Amino acid sequence: MAKTLNTISMLGQAYSLLGFQIVEGVVGAGYPQKPKHSAVFAQISLEGSRLTELARKADMTPQSMAELVDELVDMGYVVRQPDPSDGRAKLIVLTDRGRQAVEAGRRTIEGLEDQVTAILGEHGHRQLRRLLTKLLDATNT
Amino acid sequence: MAKTLNTISMLGQAYSLLGFQIVEGVVGAGYPQKPKHSAVFAQISLEGSRLTELARKADMTPQSMAELVDELVDMGYVVRQPDPSDGRAKLIVLTDRGRQAVEAGRRTIEGLEDQVTAILGEHGHRQLRRLLTKLLDATNT
DNA sequence: GAAACTAGTCAGGTAACCTGAATACTCTTC
DNA sequence: GAAGAGTATTCAGGTTACCTGACTAGTTTC
Numbered sequence A, B: 001m002a003k004t005l006n007t008i009s010m011l012g013q014a015y016s017l018l019g020f021q022i023v024e025g026v027v028g029a030g031y032p033q034k035p036k037h038s039a040v041f042a043q044i045s046l047e048g049s050r051l052t053e054l055a056r057k058a059d060m061t062p063q064s065m066a067e068l069v070d071e072l073v074d075m076g077y078v079v080r081q082p083d084p085s086d087g088r089a090k091l092i093v094l095t096d097r098g099r100q101a102v103e104a105g106r107r108t109i110e111g112l113e114d115q116v117t118a119i120l121g122e123h124g125h126r127q128l129r130r131l132l133t134k135l136l137d138a139t140n141t
Numbered sequence C: 001g002a003a004a005c006t007a008g009t010c011a012g013g014t015a016a017c018c019t020g021a022a023t024a025c026t027c028t029t030c
Numbered sequence D: 001g002a003a004g005a006g007t008a009t010t011c012a013g014g015t016t017a018c019c020t021g022a023c024t025a026g027t028t029t030c
Helices: A007-028 A037-043 A051-057 A062-074 A096-139 B007-028 B037-043 B051-057 B062-074 B096-139
Strands: A078-082 A090-094 B078-082 B090-094
Touching: A007 A037, A007 A096, A007 B007, A007 B096, A037 A051, A037 A062, A037 A096, A051 A062, A051 A090, A062 A078, A090 A096, A096 B007, A096 B096, B007 B096, B037 B051, B037 B062, B037 B096, B051 B062, B051 B090, B062 B078, B090 B096
Parallel strands: none
Antiparallel strands: A078 A090, B078 B090
16 A cells, blocks of 8 residues: 555545445435446436436436336335337436435536546646546547 | 546546456457456465465455455466465465466556656656655555 | 454355346338 | 337346455565
8 A cells, every 4th residue: 555556546545435426415415326326317317318328328228228217216216207208118217206306416526527627726636637637638549 | 427427437448448468468468368357466475375365355255255366376377385384274386387477467457657758758657656756655554 | 261252264244346138109101 | 090110218137347244375574
């Protein structure tokens, strides 16, 4: 731990430390969920999204996404409605409780961002974001 | 995707993009392995390590670690030897091939670090490391 | 030298994915 | 306007990467 880490390990550690706190924050706010559920909450649109669309965005099979959605239905965060524009499809839409959970997530992330700013300073945080953006732009397709 | 990402997502994306390339590089160099095997390679000491020690460092149960080690034994990367200093224990030690695989990993990481430097510049890379170090020091225990 | 502890193993279980095949509806295209 | 091609979802079963619990065999402590 005290040894000089390579940059990649540092990125990984920073991510897992902070990412862990997101779910923790949302759960702590009274909206229990599993880490994988964030994949749905992060992608679902306010008007409702199709299963296949969610699956594609979360980079998983529709079958796996269906299972996640089933769990969220059981927990009362979303419901399945027929899609008026396509008889084959169903829309996954957030319930009131679901929208509240998303809002709690947004607030938690905001809090973590503030925490990062507190540690690095306004300038440092901006600098970090700039460097990461550059890195992602270059590495990504 | 085009939207402004929060800092945490950026950290996660950067990590998974780069981390993925480590295993890819080692496998490409002729040392096939599964992503989870890195947990062993990263922790094992040159004189050999005990199973429980590896498990603790990788934050998993000894049983799970034993399974990983079994696979690595099958692949010829490590062997189990009785620990002379404790009759209950066995030492997991790298074979020649195992040491070569670790070396290939080291070189791959070095190459990725160079890639980061090429993207961000010498100064940018140093800055990134400084910010991440600060973040980790403050967030960690 | 018996009791309490530690290292490792064996058996069985679960979560989070996956592939392949079926069903139900929609959209051509002729 | 029905056949064929395509899309959305579901059903069945498999794999991987972990886990818990129970056990054996050495070790330390009093």
